[in-house]
Amino acid sequence: xxxxxxxxxxxxxxxxxxxxxxxxxxxxxxxxxxxxxxxxxxxxxxxxxxxxxxxxxxxxxxxxxxxxxxxxxxxxxxxxxxxxxxxxxxxxxxxxxxxxxxxxxxxxxxxxxxxxxxxxxxxxxxxxxxxxxxxxxxxxxxxxxxxxxxxxxxxxxxxxxxxxxxxxxxxxxxxxxxxxxxxxxxxxxxxxxxxxxxxxxxxxxxxxxxxxxxxxxxxxxxxxxxxxxxxxxxxxxxxxxxxxxxxxxxxxxxxxxxxxxxxxxxxxxxxxxxxxxxxxxxxxxxxxxxxxxxxxxxxxxxxxxxxxxxxxxxxxxxxxxxxxxxxxxxxxxxxxxxxxxxx
Numbered sequence: 172x173x174x175x176x177x178x179x180x181x182x183x184x185x186x187x188x189x190x191x192x193x194x195x196x197x198x199x200x201x202x203x204x205x206x207x208x209x210x211x212x213x214x215x216x217x218x219x220x221x222x223x224x225x226x227x228x229x230x231x232x233x234x235x236x237x238x239x240x241x242x243x244x245x246x247x248x249x250x251x252x253x254x255x256x257x258x259x260x261x262x263x264x265x266x267x268x269x270x271x272x273x274x275x276x277x278x279x280x281x282x283x284x285x286x287x288x289x290x291x292x293x294x295x296x297x298x299x300x301x302x303x304x305x306x307x308x309x310x311x312x313x314x315x316x317x318x319x320x321x322x323x324x325x326x327x328x329x330x331x332x333x334x335x336x337x338x339x340x341x342x343x344x345x346x347x348x349x350x351x352x353x354x355x356x357x358x359x360x361x362x363x364x365x366x367x368x369x370x371x372x373x374x375x376x377x378x379x380x381x382x383x384x385x386x387x388x389x390x391x392x393x394x395x396x397x398x399x400x401x402x403x404x405x406x407x408x409x410x411x412x413x414x415x416x417x418x419x420x421x422x423x424x425x426x427x428x429x430x431x432x433x434x435x436x437x438x439x440x441x442x443x444x445x446x447x448x449x450x451x452x453x454x455x456x457x458x459x460x461x462x463x464x465x466x467x468x469x470x471x472x473x474x475x476x477x478x479x480x481x482x483x484x485x486x487x488x489x490x491x492x493x494x495x496x497x498x499x500x501x502x503x504x505x506x507x508x509x510x511x512x513x514x
Contacts, residue, residue: 216406252370319348
């Protein structure tokens, strides 16, 4: 298996910050709990913090936060697309009124925002390396009956600024079982987004690198860009669409056919749908449709989906799925490749 993508993904992960800041932020929950911590981020209705006496990151329900104070610089985004940068402090509001957060910007007057309107917060800094954020997840499934093994690895790193961000995602799936050939799929996706002056509008660039033994693809490189919009962006739902153009180069493994490389220019239609509820469920579906312009009538469709649901207190269910369809593939290869993963 070609190792270039895993090596590149490993290099990206090395950019994660090597040291944590002091835990001097203050959070008070609606039940009166008082926490001195380091606020990491707010995303999908969940506030992530770390404590001196706890290993790892703790997740808090954002709607249950009553007061918040931090001298750390944050980039704050609201559901209407507005973006602010500054330190955080809870405004004094009369009893019974919604909780309001002050964003204390360095060069402007404080901005007061209702807590429920804030959908995303990310740490930022005047120091370059401290602007990076990232996650790593992995899992393995084994079935003794047919010696089936499936391994999944996912990683993400983001560099966040007030009006733009750059993100890298790496996904790898390896599977083998008795009586079947081992299969491997590796994909690295790099994406940059810049917000336009119209709220919730943005332009974006995308580069994707795919290896798939199921389709005999040594390396498929896709690059493109376009204009997109957040159709809905709240603490429970996020729906994004993008329209643009893309080019694709596919290098197949050696076969009896003389042509091992294909180049395609295509229009690009992309979407991402996220549904989430704190500690209950999380659904993410991303899809890309590429109608070929250089080969009229050819369509390629790629999708990645993951779903999590908490059934009872200590029992939850995870399922992930990826698929890649091509209605005009090389005849020696399969037209589709799909793979579910349960956990």
